[in-house]
Each structure stands twice: as C-alpha cells, then as structure tokens.
Amino acid sequence: MCGIVGFAGTEQAAPILLDGLKHLEYRGYDSAGVAVYSPSSGLQVKKAKGRLEVLKGLTDDGRNMEGTIGIGHTRWATHGEPNDVNSHPHLSQDNKIAVVHNGIIENYVEIKEFLLSKGVCFQSETDTEVVAQLLAFYYRQDGDLMMSVYRVLHRIEGAYALGILCADTPCSFIAARKDAPLLLGYGKGCNFIASDVTAIIKHTREVSFMEDGEVALVTSDSITVFDALGRKIDKEHSFVEWDISAAEKGGYAHFMFKEIMEQPDAVRKTVAPRIKEDRIVFDELKLDEAYIRDMKKIFIVACGSSYHVGMVGKYNLERLIRIPVDVMLASEFRYADPLVDEGTLVIVISQSGETLDSMAALRKARDLGARILSIVNVVGSSIARESDHVLYTWAGPEIAVATTKAYSTQLVLLDMLGIWLADICGRISIEEYSSLLEELKRLPEKMEMILKNTEDIQYFASRYFNHDSVFYIGRNLDYALGLESSLKLKEISYVHSEAYASGELKHGTISLIENGTLVIALSTFLPLFDKELSNIIEVKSRGADVIALTTCDMAEELKKTVHNVLCIPRTSLIFQPSLGIIPMQLFAYYVALQRGCDIDKPRNLAKSVTVE
Numbered sequence: 001m002c003g004i005v006g007f008a009g010t011e012q013a014a015p016i017l018l019d020g021l022k023h024l025e026y027r028g029y030d031s032a033g034v035a036v037y038s039p040s041s042g043l044q045v046k047k048a049k050g051r052l053e054v055l056k057g058l059t060d061d062g063r064n065m066e067g068t069i070g071i072g073h074t075r076w077a078t079h080g081e082p083n084d085v086n087s088h089p090h091l092s093q094d095n096k097i098a099v100v101h102n103g104i105i106e107n108y109v110e111i112k113e114f115l116l117s118k119g120v121c122f123q124s125e126t127d128t129e130v131v132a133q134l135l136a137f138y139y140r141q142d143g144d145l146m147m148s149v150y151r152v153l154h155r156i157e158g159a160y161a162l163g164i165l166c167a168d169t170p171c172s173f174i175a176a177r178k179d180a181p182l183l184l185g186y187g188k189g190c191n192f193i194a195s196d197v198t199a200i201i202k203h204t205r206e207v208s209f210m211e212d213g214e215v216a217l218v219t220s221d222s223i224t225v226f227d228a229l230g231r232k233i234d235k236e237h238s239f240v241e242w243d244i245s246a247a248e249k250g251g252y253a254h255f256m257f258k259e260i261m262e263q264p265d266a267v268r269k270t271v272a273p274r275i276k277e278d279r280i281v282f283d284e285l286k287l288d289e290a291y292i293r294d295m296k297k298i299f300i301v302a303c304g305s306s307y308h309v310g311m312v313g314k315y316n317l318e319r320l321i322r323i324p325v326d327v328m329l330a331s332e333f334r335y336a337d338p339l340v341d342e343g344t345l346v347i348v349i350s351q352s353g354e355t356l357d358s359m360a361a362l363r364k365a366r367d368l369g370a371r372i373l374s375i376v377n378v379v380g381s382s383i384a385r386e387s388d389h390v391l392y393t394w395a396g397p398e399i400a401v402a403t404t405k406a407y408s409t410q411l412v413l414l415d416m417l418g419i420w421l422a423d424i425c426g427r428i429s430i431e432e433y434s435s436l437l438e439e440l441k442r443l444p445e446k447m448e449m450i451l452k453n454t455e456d457i458q459y460f461a462s463r464y465f466n467h468d469s470v471f472y473i474g475r476n477l478d479y480a481l482g483l484e485s486s487l488k489l490k491e492i493s494y495v496h497s498e499a500y501a502s503g504e505l506k507h508g509t510i511s512l513i514e515n516g517t518l519v520i521a522l523s524t525f526l527p528l529f530d531k532e533l534s535n536i537i538e539v540k541s542r543g544a545d546v547i548a549l550t551t552c553d554m555a556e557e558l559k560k561t562v563h564n565v566l567c568i569p570r571t572s573l574i575f576q577p578s579l580g581i582i583p584m585q586l587f588a589y590y591v592a593l594q595r596g597c598d599i600d601k602p603r604n605l606a607k608s609v610t611v612e
C-alpha cells in the first residue's frame, strides 16, 4: 500500500521524485522520504512524518538535495507507528545503502535477531530496515551488490517491491518485486521505477511490468532485467494510453468529485466498444461456449467496494443465468474451504488489480481447478496477468481513495457479462436481450441527468451532516446498493453507518432507531416497493428521520409517506443500482465536505491494499 518511485537521469532527481510521490500519495500518506546520491554530497536521505507537503517543505521541493539519481517512498504504516524514524528510505548502519519497500517482510523478526547477534544496530521498528541491514551485511562479505541482493531475496519471506540505492554504485539503483506492484518506465535519457504509472506518466508512457522474482538494474540510459536465477531477460514494453491530465484534478476541489462526475464517460468507454451490431461482444474473452454451457457455478471474490459489486452481481447473475452464484470476501475465501472446482467460473473483481487478499483468493481458486475471469481497471496489474481471462473497466486512473467510477464501471461490466453468459446459455429471450441492450446504451445519459441536478442531495447533506449514525436499508438490489452507500459515507465522513436488509431490521437493529435517527431507505427495486414502504413506516413510527431514494415515476407515491425523497431515472431492474449509487456517492461527498474531512485521503485508509 506504500508508494515507490525511482529515477536515474541527468536532471535533479529529488523534485522529480517528490512530484512522483505526489501522485502516489493515494497509496499511503502517513510519512514520506527520498534518498538521492550526488558525488559531492554522497548519499542523502530526507524523510518526514505526515503528508508529502512536510517533506517538500523540508527539502525546498527537492531543490536542496543534489543528485540525479534517487528513490522515494510514501508510507502507509504496517510495522511501527508513523514517525520520522520509521519512514522510508531506511539506511544500513554504514550509511551506504538506502532501501524503500512496499509490502511486508514476514520473517523480519528472525532476520533482525540474527543481525542483532552479529552486532548490527537498528534504528526503526520496521520490517523494511532488515532488508537494508541484511543487504549491507552480505555486501560486506561479497563485495558484489547484485549478488548480495539475490542472497537477501532468497532469505526474506513475504511480499515486496524494493528500490535500493547504494553509495558504492551510484550510477544505478536496483529494483525487485514479489507480490507487490512495480513497473519500469523508459524515458529519454532517464529511467524510472514506480508502484503505479501515475507517478511517472508525465515523463514517459513506455513501461513494462515487473514479474515476481525479477530484479532490475536501472541507470539513466538502460534498464536491465534479470529473472529469479539471475539470467538476463527481455521485457515486453507497453504503451500507456491515457495522459497526465487524467491523473490530475483539472479544476475540481477533490479527485473524488471529479471521478463522480466522470462516471457517465467511464461507463460509456467501458460499454460502447463492447456493443457491435446490437450484440454484446467480448473480443478479449476466449471462453469457449461449451465450457460456459457446462458451467455449474459462479463464485465472485473481491474486497471493499469491489465486493459490493459482487453482491449486486449475485442477484443479477442468478436472475439472468439461472445458475448458483456465490460471493465471498477475498480475505475470507483465501482461508475458507470453498466449494470450487473445474466447473466453477471464479470472477475476481479489483480496481487496482493488486489487492493482496484478492490475489491470494485468485491463486487458491486456480489451484482448486477453477477458471479465473477478472474484472480489473489497471492494465497489466498482477490480478490481470494471473487470470485466465480479463475484462478491463476503462475507467482511467482513479486517485481518490474512495472508489466511485471504478465501482460503476465494474458494476456495468459484470451486468454485461451476465447478459452475455445468459445468452450463450440460452436463458434470455430475444426481447429481454434487446431491451437490456437499449437501456445499457442509455445508462450514461441517465447518469448525466442525475449529476446535473444535485441541489436536493446537497440540501439533505447540509441538513443531516452532523448526525453521528446513519442506517441504510433496502431489499434485494437495494440492499447491495446500501452496502456500498454506507461504505462511502463511513470511509470519507467518519460517520458511523450500517447497511441492513430491510427485512432484517426487526431482528435486532430496529432497537437502535430512536427519535431523529437518520435512515436512508433505498426503494429503487420496484418489485418490492410496497415491502420497503412498510419498513419505512416501521422506522418512521419509531421516530426515524427518513431520506428515501426511488425512481422518478414513484416519487409522488413515496412522498405520501416520506417528506425527503430523492429520485433517479428509471432503467431496467438490473441496472438500477448503477443509477442509485450516484446520489449516494454525492450524499457521502457533501456530508464529508460539510464536516471538513480530508475527502481524497481519509484517515487510516489507502487505495491499494497490498498487505493482508
């Protein structure tokens, strides 16, 4: 979850590293640091607790650090509290080697004890420092840095993306990867490493993705990559399609708001290229039809909001394909004994394509014989590369920690997949297929209608922002929508909130409803409109303040019971959550704004969770 960047070139390195770190702050932002080398000043390290701004102040935006080669890091603390000492880069005791690391070294205690017994002194409480110290220890024995790096990699266990800068070999730095993302960037007269392309897109769009076990030697004019056995290998280069403007705020106050507004376009980009002559076409999927017809079960695994997409998917895919669909949190799946075999299609959903639990679940499912289809936003990410089949959500870079446009594109893509599979299995009529396709095409325009008219949402947010507990209730797809709506609110506004299936209220939660409790009643799943209305009456009669969400054609009906009604355009039943989520994202956004929260970087969270 930390962010790494490295640069070797002819320009001053520190300002470039700091700028790269700015684009990686979404990965972690409790401290940051850089190490650069110059012949006159040697290896210099500056690091500071807090946001990147603190480090920028300390280094005059990097200008007071000489040198044209360096590595940088922005941290999301795992081992050791966020403070100056625990920040990366970590230095070896002899001050020769600086290391930045993303991941967790699982056997660091054992290595630390070994090194302590050899007289090595440690500064920090981190797992990462053992890498710097062990490397220096081996290097003193070997006198060959690369050989020592391999010895370290054989000794450490866990996940890592590493950047290593050594004062004895100052024209190059070394990168290594296992189970944590790291890419190589090829510039003109300069080269890079980064956790994510956003950090270097300003300088180059030509990248290659490091694989597990690979080690790279980066200089200003070359990148040489070696496999786990030290053999030189050729890497395939990829070209990143989008440009820097996609990763910048472009006049919006927050990335989250920008990304909410980008949803119609993102959905358009995800859907449009996959509709040809009024048919859904997945050119990229090489799933044979016989396999699909024999498929016994679908299992969806994911984390966070991607899991909530899976919850919607369970209802929709079962409705469409008529085979069992299970959905499980990846962190549970990986340690459970799930009923998965060759007849199971496992769908892994992930924006980043790097979430460690989702990755582990994928590997487990593969070992159990399942086919893996992933729905991923980041091209070339680990989950995409390890899947049998990949569908990309073309949402573009998502920077705000709380996902919006990635969620929306995942949702629509999963629905499309459901329709496509149902058609192959012969479980959908021609009429239903065409009407779903028509609605699918109109979704972006309907999303735009919601985004053009946000006054009511702002009004409700300003009226209720100081509530300290909010309940979301709904049935069927509205329950799944409630899970995501509630997560949005708690993530960015720190308001306690929970989502309940409305029918469950009376089994416990209704005891929490008292005068003035805010309940957001989701009533867009129209087959159960009347049932939901009964639940609304139940909570109202116990004193709840209710905001209800329904389709515009049902708004008048609902207003007979509820004063505060938000409405969204009507669409096909299965797509309704794609519209319903937008007012809920905006509500969470405006509540967080009123509460003065740091919307794009909420406390304790990170966007890409590459630790367990």
Ligand code: G6P
Binding pocket: 303, 304, 305, 306, 307, 349, 350, 351, 352, 353, 354, 355, 358, 401, 402, 403, 605, 606, 607, 608, 609
């Ligand atoms: C983090 C993010 C969430 C995201 C979850 C899963 O918690 O803050 O927005 O839903 O990780 O991430 P993934 O990249 O696998 O979708």
